[in-house]
C-alpha cells in the first residue's frame with residue numbers, strides 16, 4: 501500500500517513538475533496592461549489606417565462609420581470575449597485549445613485559423629513593406645520631390661527588384677518586406693514578455709502620440725472642416741447592403757477575430773484578470789484609431805482639393821492607393837520641410853501599427869509548433885517567417901511585374917494580392933461563425949461563463965452575460981454564416997451590383 505502511495509505521489513509530483521515546466525515554457529503576459537496593449541496592437545494595424553479610411557470614403561463617410569460602430573459593439577465584441585475565453589480556458593495555441601475543449605475534430609478549426617493567419621501575413625507583410633519603403637524614402641530620401649505620385653507608386657510596386665538607388669536608398673520592395681519580416685521575427689523570437697509585450701509597450705503609445713499630433717495639425721489646415729463634415733454627418737440615403745457587408749468584414753478584420761490570434765494571446769493571459777472589461781478596452785482602442793484615422797485623412801483630402809481648386813470627389817480616395825498616392829501628394833503640398841516631418845511621421849505610424857499586427861500573426865503558427873511539436877521557439881520563428889515571406893512573393897509580383905498574376909482569369913481579372921486579401925476575409929468570417937457554434941453547441945456557453953467569472957466576480961449577475969449569450973448563440977452564427985455566403989458570391993460571381 502505504501503509502495504502504491506509512493507508510486508502515486510511520485511507520479512503526481514512529476515506530473516506537476518511537467519505542467520509547471522510547460523506553463524513556464526509557454527510564457528505569460530506580465531499583467532493586464534501588457535495583454536491589453538498586445539491585443540490592441542494586434543487589432544490596430546493596416547486595417548485601421550490603410551483600409552478603414554478608403555472603405556469609409558467609398559461607402560459614404562459618416563454612414564459607414566455608424567454601421568461600423570454597430571458591428572464592432574453588437575457583434576464583434578462578444579466574439580472577442582469568446583475567443584479570449586477559449587484560449588485562457590485551454591491554455592494552449594489555436595489548435596491545442598479547440599482540441600482540448602472540444603476533441604480532435606474541432607482541432608481542425610484551430611488549424612484552419614493558423615492557415616488563415618499565414619495567408620493574411622503573406623500579403624500583409626507586402627503592404628507593410630510598401631509603407632516601410634515610403635517611410636524611408638520620405639524621411640531620408642527624395643520621394644517628395646516627385647510630383648507624379650500615382651506614377652511613382654505604380655512603378656514602385658511593380659518592379660520589386662529595382663535595385664537602383666534613389667537618393668542613396670534602394671527602391672526594392674523585396675528588400676523592404678524582407679526587412680519588415682525580419683523585424684517581426686526578431687520580436688517574436690524574444691518570447692511573450694521580452695518580445696511581444698515589450699515592443700507593444702513602446703510602439704502603441706508612440707503610435708497614439710504621432711496620430712494625435714498629425715490630427716491636430718491637419719485640423720488647422722484650410723478647408724479641413726468640410727472634410728470633418730463629410731466624415732461625421734451621415735447621409736442615410738447612402739445606406740446600402742454593400743455598406744453593411746463592408747462594415748462587418750472590416751470590423752472583423754480590424755479586431756483580428758476569427759483566426760486564433762486572440763485565442764493564442766488569451767492563453768498567455770492570467771486567470772486573475774477580467775476578460776470582459778479587457779475586451780471592451782481593446783475594442784475601444786481599436787475603434788478609436790480607425791475613427792481618428794478617418795479624422796486625419798478626410799481633412800487632409802479636403803485640404804488638397806482646396807489647394808488644387810477641385811472638388812474633393814475628384815480626388816480618388818477609393819482603393820488601396822489612398823495612403824500611397826493621395827497622402828504623399830498632400831505632404832508635397834505642405835512644402836519640403838514640413839512635408840518630410842509630417843509625411844515621415846505618418847509612415848512611421850503605419851509601420852508601428854503594422855508591426856504590432858504582424859507580430860500577432862506570426863505568433864499563431866509559432867505557438868502551434870512550440871506547444872504541439874515542442875520545437876524551439878527561436879528556430880520555429882525564423883523558419884515560419886521565411887516560409888510566409890516566400891508565400892508572399894506571388895502577391896508581391898502581382899502588381900504588374902508578372903502579368904498573369906496581375907489579372908486572374910478565375911477571379912474577374914483582379915490581382916493575386918487582392919485575391920489573397922479577399923480569401924482572408926472569407927476565412928475570418930467562416931472562422932468566427934464556426935467559433936460561435938463551437939462555444940454554444942460543443943464547449944458549452946456555461947463553460948465560457950465559468951471562464952469569465954475568473955477576474956470578474958459579478959459576471960453571472962450582469963447584463964453583459966445575457967448579451968453575450970444571445971449574440972454568441974444566435975446572432976453571430978446566423979449573421980456570420982450569411983456574410984460568408986454573400987462575400988463568396990460577391991467575390992467569385994460579381995453579384996455586388998445585385999446587393
Ligand code: PHE
Nearest residue numbers: 543545546547548753754756
Ligand atoms: N487587425 C489587423 C489590422 O487591422 C489585421 C489582423 C487580422 C491581425 C487578423 C491579426 C489577425 O490591420
